[in-house]
Amino acid sequence: MSVTNTAVTTACDVREVLDRLGDRWSVPVLAELGQGGVRRYRELQRGVPGISQRMLTLTLRRLERDGLIDRTVYPTVPAQVEYGLTETGRSLTLLLHAVADWAAEHRESVMSSRARWHADHPDTSDAPAC
Amino acid sequence: MSVTNTAVTTACDVREVLDRLGDRWSVPVLAELGQGGVRRYRELQRGVPGISQRMLTLTLRRLERDGLIDRTVYPTVPAQVEYGLTETGRSLTLLLHAVADWAAEHRESVMSSRARWHADHPDTSDAPAC
DNA sequence: CCGAATCCGACAGGATACTG
DNA sequence: CAGTATCCTGTCGGATTCGG
Numbered sequence: 029m030s031v032t033n034t035a036v037t038t039a040c041d042v043r044e045v046l047d048r049l050g051d052r053w054s055v056p057v058l059a060e061l062g063q064g065g066v067r068r069y070r071e072l073q074r075g076v077p078g079i080s081q082r083m084l085t086l087t088l089r090r091l092e093r094d095g096l097i098d099r100t101v102y103p104t105v106p107a108q109v110e111y112g113l114t115e116t117g118r119s120l121t122l123l124l125h126a127v128a129d130w131a132a133e134h135r136e137s138v139m140s141s142r143a144r145w146h147a148d149h150p151d152t153s154d155a156p157a158c
Numbered sequence: 159m160s161v162t163n164t165a166v167t168t169a170c171d172v173r174e175v176l177d178r179l180g181d182r183w184s185v186p187v188l189a190e191l192g193q194g195g196v197r198r199y200r201e202l203q204r205g206v207p208g209i210s211q212r213m214l215t216l217t218l219r220r221l222e223r224d225g226l227i228d229r230t231v232y233p234t235v236p237a238q239v240e241y242g243l244t245e246t247g248r249s250l251t252l253l254l255h256a257v258a259d260w261a262a263e264h265r266e267s268v269m270s271s272r273a274r275w276h277a278d279h280p281d282t283s284d285a286p287a288c
Numbered sequence: 289c290c291g292a293a294t295c296c297g298a299c300a301g302g303a304t305a306c307t308g
Numbered sequence: 309c310a311g312t313a314t315c316c317t318g319t320c321g322g323a324t325t326c327g328g
């Protein structure tokens with residue numbers, strides 16, 4: 029770790045820093061937090077349909093651990109917790125917008141390619157619709 | 159599919175189109191193919207250290223299915239197969255460069271945040287070094 | 289309200305052996 | 309050389325229950 033050269037960026041580094049892009053819920057949670065200011069736990073659960081309490085908590089812990097969101101606890105009764113993006117997290121949402129733009133732009137291309145593949149290879153499995 | 163509005167981009171769509179960003183080997187393989195022209199099967203296996211034959215084949219099939227790479231078979235003996243990026247695949251590598259840049263730029267921030275978390279929570283598990 | 293703890297199924301992915 | 313086929317394991321994530 030004595031090397032300060034940040035230009036050496038391998039695919040390995042990317043996965044080490046951005047492994048949150050691989051899991052199921054980090055991106056939806058970040059997207060929800062990116063829409064506005066601060067959200068409470070229940071609001072997030074409603075804003076990210078389908079997420080379980082377990083995965084919401086795990087995802088929030090990991091995002092907090094990586095410094096992408098911060099967690100504020102108000103010692104009221106019952107407890108109140110607010111989640112919001114950090115500066116790093118906000119910059120990440122900009123990147124995610126670029127990713128979403130790419131997906132929207134090339135969606136037709138990818139889908140038609142998959143349809144062609146599906147026609148040529150009738151046996152291979154397909155992921156169901158979203 | 160009668161809607162032509164591409165501005166409606168949900169996180170669901172992104173994962174549907176770009177689920178290859180989530181798996182273990184698609185990005186390294188795309189990076190290897192993005193470095194130069196066309197690669198053969200064995201060259202890819204050498205250029206992507208650690209990948210097994212099984213995962214290399216699976217990854218290549220999925221990338222081909224999505225129209226990100228194309229596969230050319232020369233009917234020589236023994237068989238010779240070449241893989242190369244399509245136009246869509248090349249445009250994706252541009253996006254991946256942006257992702258890699260973000261990771262390099264915020265690597266220190268994320269790492270220090272994890273170190274702090276690790277200091278405050280001595281029990282939580284950590285992914286090993288890359 | 290905001291979680292932690294536990295159990296469990298599914299599937300991605302590694303190792304190995306075999307084939308045209 | 310360029311793959312299949314098979315077995316096996318770890319991990320992710322869902323469902324449920326309990327606690328502060």
